[in-house]
Every structure is written in C-alpha cells, then in structure tokens.
Amino acid sequence: MDPHIRHWKVAIERCCAAPDPDYREMAKMIAEIATTDIDETLRQAAAQVLPILRQAALKSADRRTRSMALRRLGIVNDALHMLSAPQFGRRGLTPKMLTQDERYRQLLGLPFGRHLAATEIQQAFKRAAKTVHPDGGGNGAAFLELAAARDALIKHH
Numbered sequence: 639m640d641p642h643i644r645h646w647k648v649a650i651e652r653c654c655a656a657p658d659p660d661y662r663e664m665a666k667m668i669a670e671i672a673t674t675d676i677d678e679t680l681r682q683a684a685a686q687v688l689p690i691l692r693q694a695a696l697k698s699a700d701r702r703t704r705s706m707a708l709r710r711l712g713i714v715n716d717a718l719h720m721l722s723a724p725q726f727g728r729r730g731l732t733p734k735m736l737t738q739d740e741r742y743r744q745l746l747g748l749p750f751g752r753h754l755a756a757t758e759i760q761q762a763f764k765r766a767a768k769t770v771h772p773d774g775g776g777n778g779a780a781f782l783e784l785a786a787a788r789d790a791l792i793k794h795h
Contacts, residue, residue, distance in 0.1 A: 640721075646671060647718045650711055661695040661707060668714060676721070683717040686710070739794065742787035756792050763788040 649667055653659040668691055672684035687710045693699055694707035740750055746762040748754060763784065770776035770784050 640676060642674070642676065643718055643722050647715070647722060650715045650718070654708055654711060654715075659704075659708065661691055661699075661704065664707075664711065665691040665695050668711075671714065677717070680714070680717040680721060683713045687714050739791070742791050745784060745787045746791070748791075754791065754795050756795065759788060759791045759795070 646667060650664075653664050665688065668684045668688050672681055672688055674681065687707075690703065690707045690710050694704045736744065743750055743754075746759065746766055748759065748762050766784055767781065768774055770780045772778050772781060
C-alpha cells in the first residue's frame with residue numbers, strides 16, 4: 639500500500655474522531671489528494687469534498703456546515719479504503735475468450751445462453767443500427783459488422 643494512502647487514511651480517521659477537528663488542515667490535505675495522480679476516483683472524491691471543507695474552515699461556519707464536511711470526508715475515506723483494501727479473487731487472470739456467437743450477441747446487446755427468436759434479434763439490430771448506421775453518424779464498416787452479426791444469429795437460430 640502506498641504510504642501516502644496510509645497517512646491520509648489515518649489523518650481522516652483522527653479528524654472524524656476528534657471533538658473539535660481542524661478543518662483547515664483537512665482542507666490542505668484534501669487539496670493535496672485532489673492534485674495527486676494515484677487514482678482518478680480518489681481525485682474526484684477529493685475535489686467534491688474540498689469546497690465544503692473550505693467553508694467549514696472559516697470562523698463563521700455554523701455547526702451544520704461542519705457536520706456536513708465531516709460526512710463528506712467519508713467519501714474520500716471510502717475511496718482510500720477501496721485503494722488500500724486487499725483484493726481477493728481471481729486477479730490477473732485473462733478474461734475468457736468469447737465465441738463467435740457470443741461476440742455477435744454482445745454486439746447486438748442480446749443476452750448470452752438462451753434461445754433467441756428471430757424477431758428479438760431483428761429488434762436488437764434495429765436498436766443498435768440507429769447509432770451505427772452511416773446516415774445516423776456512424777461508419778459503414780461498423781454497420782456492415784452489425785448486419786453480419788444479425789444475419790449469422792438469425793441463420794443459426
């Protein structure tokens with residue numbers, strides 16, 4: 639785990655547990671997080687929390703603003719937790735290669751593993767063709783691939 643992430647996690651937990659948190663220090667730290675290149679989700683969470691923290695750091699901030707700032711810190715804390723939590727399961731495995739039939743179904747947006755009626759395939763083709771057709775702003779090659787997928791699925795089923 640990145641030492642910055644560990645430091646930020648501990649600082650946020652201390653801030654949330656403190657009876658009178660230092661919002662100014664928290665705003666500085668969240669601004670630092672917002673400028674890092676560790677994770678896009680973490681940067682977005684920090685950018686979302688920063689304005690309310692800056693408002694809470696003002697001497698004129700009321701209790702409601704400060705409690706909202708603490709709640710919003712939870713967004714950054716959750717993003718930090720996702721980065722630091724151990725990942726279990728089948729990491730690093732290459733995804734299963736799709737069969738030709740499954741690729742056609744994926745292209746048309748149809749479900750895998752069940753029988754399809756010809757009308758269902760045609761309706762899916764029409765939906766997908768609206769965005770891919772050359773007259774609708776798409777390109778010809780993609781439309782021809784879509785038509786080939788429709789024809790193969792109808793012929794197969």
